[in-house]
Structure formats: C-alpha cells, structure tokens
Amino acid sequence: MMTPNPQSRPVPAEIQAAPHPFSPAEPRVRARLLRALALLPALGFVLMVLAPPLNHDVAAILNFATRWVGGEALFRDLIDVNPPLIFVLTAVPALIDRFTPLDPVQSWLLCVLACCALSWRFCLRLREGWDEGVVERAVLDALIPLVIVMVAYDVGQREHLMGLFALPYALLAARRAEAMATPRGLAIAVTVAAALAFALKPHFLAVPALVEALVLLRRGPAAALRDRLPWLMAGIWLMYLASLPVFFPDYLGFVVPLVVDFYLSNGGIGLFDVLLTNQLGPALFALAAALALLAWPGAGPRAWMLGCVGVGSFLSAWVQHKGWSYHVVPMAMATALMAGWVAARWVDRNLPAGRAQAAAPGLALAVVVALSVVHLRGESPWRQIWYGALAEGRLTAALKREVAGERLLVLSPDIYPVYPALNYARARSTLRTMNLWVLIGAYQGCPEGVPRYREPSEMSRPEFLVYRTVAEDFARAPPGGVLVAKNSGIARCGAEDFDPIAYFSRHPAFAETWRHYTRVVHMDTYRLYLRED
Template sequence: MSLLALLATLGLVLFTTLSTPLKDDVAWLLYMAGRWLDGQRLYVDLIEVNPPLIIWISAVPEWLTEWSGLSGKQVALPFFAALVLASAWGAANLLRPVAKLFENRLAVFSLAGTVLIGLAGPELGQREHLLMAAMLPYLCIFARSLDRVPTRAWASIAAGVLAGLGCALKPRYGLVLGLLECVALASGLRPWRTMTISAGATVAAYVAAVLAIYPAYLERAVPLGIALYGATDAPFSWMLWDNVPVMLGEAAVLLLYWLTRRQARESSLVLTLGVFAIGSTLVCFLDGKNWFYHRLPATVAIVLALLVWAGSVLTRPAAEWRRLAVPLLLVASACTVFGVAAAQRLKPQVELACAPGLSTEARVERLIRREGAKTYVAFSEWIALGFPVVNNTGVVWASRFDSMWALKGELWRTRFDPATSKEWPVRRWVARDFVAGCPDLVVVDTREGLNYIAILRGSDPAFANAWSQYKQIAAFDGLRVFKHGGERHCTGRPKLLQAQIDTRPTASGEP
C-alpha cells in the first residue's frame, strides 16, 4: 500500500511538472549549465549569485539532454526525482537497525519518498529540495548516534559528504548542522565523529575549490547579491504569518518528543528532525524571502517527525493508543493541514497540465515562434518570462540577468544609498545590453508597479533611441509585447552577451 502511494504521488507530480512550464529557477539553472558546458565562464560571462555547486549538478541533466535528444525538462525532472528517492532509500537502510518500526525497509522508503516528492510538488528540483535530500542520511545517522547505535565508517563518511554538499548548496545550513552539534554535545557525543569530520572536510574542500577555480564568485557575485538582493525581501510580519503552521508544527514535534522521550528509541529521530526543522526555519528568516520552497526542508522534516512518532505509538499495545489519543489526533490534524496545503499548491499545476497551452509562458513561446524572433528579452521580475521560454524556443536572451531583479535592487538601494547608481549601475547595464542585442521581441510586465521603459529611457539616450523602433503587437495577462519595427537592424548582435560586471566601476559607471 505504501509503495502504491509513492508511485501515485510520483506519477502525479511528474505528470503535472512535465505537462506544465518548467519551474523558472530550475529552467534558469539548466540554461546556465548549458552555457557553462558551451565554454562560457561562470560569474564572468554568466551572472549568477548562487554558489557553483547547483550549476554543476544542473549540468548533469543538461549534458544528458544533448546526449539523449530529449528536452531539458524530460531529463531534469526524472533526474532530480531519482536523486531524492535515492536519498529516501538510503535513509530506509540506515534506520532499519534502529527500531522495530523501521524493519520494513520498503515501507519506510515508500513513506519517506512520498513525503519528499509530495510536499515538494511543483518545486521538484529546487535547491532546497535537493538540500533536504542530501541531508536526510546525515540526520538518520545522527539519530543513531544519539541512541549509541554504531554505523559503518563508509556510511558515516558518505553521509557526511552528502551533508557537506548540502551546505555547499546553501551555506547558511552550516548553522543548522551547528545546532545539531549542540544537541550532540548535550547528549554526551564527542564533536570529532567520523561523520562530522567528513562533512567539515567536504565543506572545506568545496570552499578551497571555489576560491581556486571561481575567484570571481567572491569578487563579483557575492557583492552583487549583498548589495541588491535585499529588494526581494519580504516584510517580517508577512514571513511570521506564513511560517505560523511550520512553527506550530515544530512546537508539536518537540512536545511529542518530550512525552515519549524515555519510552521509544524512535524518539531520537523525532528530536533530530525537530531540531533540523527549527534550524531550517531560522535560515528561512535570515534569508528574508517568503517563498515556499525556502520552508520546504522544515516542512518535510516536521511531517517525517510526526509520522515517525505516530508510527511508534501505533506499534504499542492498545492501552498506549488510548493514553496518547489526544496527541495522536494532533498528529493526524497537523499531517492533514500540511497535506492539504501541498494539494492546494499542486492543484493549479494539475489544472494547467490539462490545458498547457493556456499558460502565460506558452503564449509567449507561440508569439516568438510566430514572429520568427531570434533574440528576446522580458522586462519583468518574474523569471518565468525568460526561463523556461528561452529553453523551449532556443531564442537568444538579450540580457546578462535572468530577470529585472537587479534593476529593482538598484532602485531600492538608491533610496538609502545615493552611491548605488555609481557602484552598481544596473540601469545602464540593462540599457546597454538592450542596445547591443537589439532583441526582435520584447515583453514588458505592467503588473509590478515599475515602468521599466520610462526608467530606462531616462537612464540612457541610446536606449530611448532604440526603443523608438518598437511597436506593440499584443497584450495579455498584464503583459505588453513589442516587436522591432524598424527597417534597420542593429549590427554586431552577439550570440551570447557577456556580463563583465566589475565591482570596481569607473567614474562614468560603465560596465
């Protein structure tokens, strides 16, 4: 039955994600990986604020795409699902000796896989999703250590390497591992265990590799992100409200652990997952973004902890069920809340999968093909207007940025730092990219409250002159579509625009 649940969940998620536009963040990373495989230089020719590991991972399905002849989406989504399920299988094997509850390896694998795939839904393959999968074996061995269950050295080393790679995907998760080590010290465990040494060595090796291979990451990408990415921060009150279910879930996990901490060996896993969830939520607040996938690791850990606790109770005599009836109802209610929320996130994707041609991205793609456009750009903070549109049509993207987030960041920072426009002249960079690329088709998003065209016209006369050659040809979903209407086409149109962002700008602010 549990295996059928996993297969049904996997089938539904893959059907919806394969039948609808690829998640914009994933599409952009695949595009970046493809350009990197073609010889472009990360953080020099290609602008990205994420550490390089996620690009390296994305390069695997991108390479398989070229080798297999399938689309990027058809390769990447099953590839990411396979990575997640491999983690679930590893966790099932690691938990088997811990308690009788975990003896049925297939059932444990199916349950963990269902939670990992089902809660992610349309966020399949996001960085936080892969991070949670990488951390899961580490959490299982950590719980074994609390129970003094020995683990083979090779398994500890492998789990440590995976956890180190998880921290490499999102460095702030080093704080989460640090929080777990506080629990370990309180439990009498020594800090120099094989697994922690392996994780630390992996992180150290990764940092050394980045410094040696990609010095531009620290010189260019990190300063850019620190300076401008704050424009996408959500108000603290919004984050607090949207994280209420997660924080209540964490409180419930700790309460349940306390109720049965001396009665079940599974309690150590419940505690481990609960502490990991709390640490993940702290990282979410430090990030300052109110995107669901930032809450995904905590959500997965909470649901797994609740299910482990409930399973532990249900394997005991009926008298225990009655004694813990109220907590069991609490667990059932919490799992229902998280399950319904996951279904609500997936529902629009299911509806869109039944009519994929109605999506905004699909309509833009049809326009690009109809007009025979070779170059294209979108003035929007929404990445999806660029990616997966570019991935699916093969059109050349006429900007060094994946969206207009950096432009919004410059405008935001200028309010309290007048030197921003000199240090980070994003308006000038975007305008010059436009003039150099002279895109055949342009989409302008009017839903965001920013008049991109007016801002760029006022920033660069060359842009104003180039824009005068465009005329509107369509409007839908809050978007206006423009086509280059002049007889004279721009010369020297590059196949791939080079970024060349220098953190030491000239006095004129030129890139």
C-alpha cells in the first residue's frame, strides 16, 4: 500500500491567504519605519529647545524687548551694543505676551519654532525639481530638520537665526547658478528672510558676499547682474541703514562710540589665539574636512554654496575674536549639511540602483544618529536635565520665591545666570544696561596712587551717565530688591575690591534710598537685598 505524498495534500485556505514571510510589503514597511526613526533626533532636539533654560543672551534681549514694548526708550533708557534689528524682531514675542495669555518665554518659543519651520519649508520647496538620488533624498529629508535645531541651547541666538535662513538662501543661489526656474513668491520670501538675517550683525555680510561671488563666477557677470534678487537684498540693507538716524539716532550718536571705547576690549582674544579655542578650533577643523569633499567632481553646486556659507560664517566668527559657542553655530550647520549632502551623492553614484534603494533609509538614520551623538556634548541635554541644580536654576528659584513679578536693580557683570532667571521669575531689571559692562570697561587697570573710585568730576561721560542714572532711577522708583554679584567682574586693586554698593552709595540719592534695604538673602555667588517698607 502506498503512503500518500504529503506535498499532494490540499493546503488549508487560511494558510493560502497568509503573506509570505519575505513578501515585497516588508521592505516598504521597514523603509517607512526607518524614515520615521530618522526624524526622532530632530524631535529630541526640539524637546531640548522647549525645556528650560532659555539661552542667556536670548533671554537678555527678550527682557530688553519686553521693557521697550512696555514704554522704555531703546538706546536711551535701554543701552546695549546690539544693532536695533534684533530688538525689533524680538518685540514680536514681547507684543504677543502683552496681548495674549502667553508669557514672554512661551511667546518667544512659539516665534523661534515658527522660524525653524519656515526654514525647513523653504528648503523643501527649493529642492523641488532637482534630480536627487534615492540616498540623497533620504539623507536630506532627515538631515535638514536636524541641522535646523541641533544647536539646542543656542537656538534663537543671532547666529542661529542667520544660519536658519542662510541655508535656504544657499539652495536658492544654487538654483540661480544653474539657471533653474523658481516660483517668484518663494524666491522673494527666501531673499527677504535672508537679508534680514544677514543684517543682524555686520559680520554676517561675509556670507552673502561669498555666495554671490560664486553665483557670478558660474553664471557670468551679465546674467548675474541682471538677477534682481541680490539687488532686492542690497535694497533692504540700505533701507535699514537709512532708518537708523531716523528711528534710532541714539544708537549711532551714543551707543556706537560707547561700544568702541568700552566694549570691544572686554573679553577679546587674539585673532590667532581664538583659532585654538575649544569652540572655534574643532569647528574650523570640521569645516576644512568638509570643504575637502568639494574636490570630488560630483559634489554639485548646492554643496559649493553651502561651502561659501561655512567659510563666510567662519570669517564672521573669527573677526569677533571671542571664541564663544554660539559664534560657530552657522558654521556648524553649513558644515554638517554640506558633508552629509556630498556623502549621500557619492553613495548614489557608487552603489547599484537596487542596493541604493534598499540602503537609503538605513544610511539616513545612521547619518542623523552620528551627527546627534557629536552634538550631545557640553550644553545639551545636560543643561536641561540638571537645570534645577545649575546656577540659573537655583537663582531662578530664589527670585521666584522672593521677588516674582517685581522690579529689580541688578548690579552684576554677568549675563548668565541673571538671564534667564529674571525672565522665568517675570522680574524686570531697572538697570539701563544688561550688566555693568560700562564700569568694567572704565576700570580695567589699577593706576598707581589713584583712588579706587573716581570722583564724579573725573569720570568720563559714559561712566558718569551710569553713576548718575543708576542712583537717580533707584531713588525715583525704588525696586523691590537689589541683586548684587559677589564678584564685581572688575580687577582687584591691591587690598581693595570693587564694591558696586560702595561705588553708588557715594551718590546721596542712592545712599538715602539704600537705607531701606535691610533683609539679605545669601546665594552662592549673589546677594539679594529686599526693601523693608
């Protein structure tokens, strides 16, 4: 008797309907999952942006903008070295705070994330019509949103705002260099946004100078000069310059000479020494390595334009000779995008089409994870995780407990951690400058035989202005408290330290009002004096 062949038995219907374990649907599902995972690093950095603390320089500008919207005169009651455009732009969240339930910090976060989204949208639109390879497309879809927010703690800094709109400007310049048609409204919007971003600091103009020079080389002088977009950008800058003596005469007549005499010499590093700092040095090395990739013939004009943004951003950081972290932000953004773009194009050129298609989502994920690991250092996410234990967190808690919502005279050389502690406590500084930088500039040395504090008749005009206005403002409308740094930021001369209270108490109006501040709250590096009515 023959045994039936098991292979000849009928297959049950439920087994016939089951998908094959290696069906074509599985690679598609895997690719979608990897693309979604590739966006998670950018989302993680967005969460860092939303978590406290706010960047200290951003917080100081926001505090000044809020005071300006509240009625104080910019560059008369509020004296700062920054050109007026950043205050004009930051007045937007200050106005949102005034007319909505949002507080200033929430309003600012809303505005800066809107700028990030706008930059991302610009880049997406400008990529339309390009012959992108499958790896190139996958990498850019994940890399561009990450580059936009990866600076985390420095998001919203002037350098970050410049970098945000320098990226789409570089893509638009590449389209112009290739004579690609771009929707008129999109081209104008990108140009206007970039013009405003480059106008935030005069150093930033190095970026459009290099980009437009490359466009001119690729298109030729006749075609490049007929292009209306660079002229639109130049027109915006000229209008801005023309507006300064009309709307902000005190900036040109008073603040600029003050900056030259008292600010530029504070905290500077030699132009060659700054190249060896732990911020600019590694960023310059990474930029040089990325620029070497442009030697490959397939790099493309888009990468070349990003190279111009990187070099221009380096020049901007270098001439400021400070070596601070946020100075390298646009340089790092351009470097990361340029390197990732060229590498993706190389993979597309050197892998068979089928293998490139299969590898693209995984390669995109690998690129953004690697870049995220590089940037998870120093500032974020450690600032956010340990915020309550850091100086700004402890100071914020003390100010919220003692002087929340009140006016506060701040006698300190610091921006950090005074800001953002004032912002979170909704306390408003009464000092006309963000810190005591004018006094730091006035007392840089220790001349032999000279008294520790100058007499009013011996003071320069800027020092006397600070001396008089602090005392008179203090007496006219006594604030709820006085926050004094234990370290004045001014060099000790012999046995005598510089004591801001002793300095201003020589003014009779200050001395009389100071008698009412008797309660002292001691902190690590500050003393908070409270008024006893």
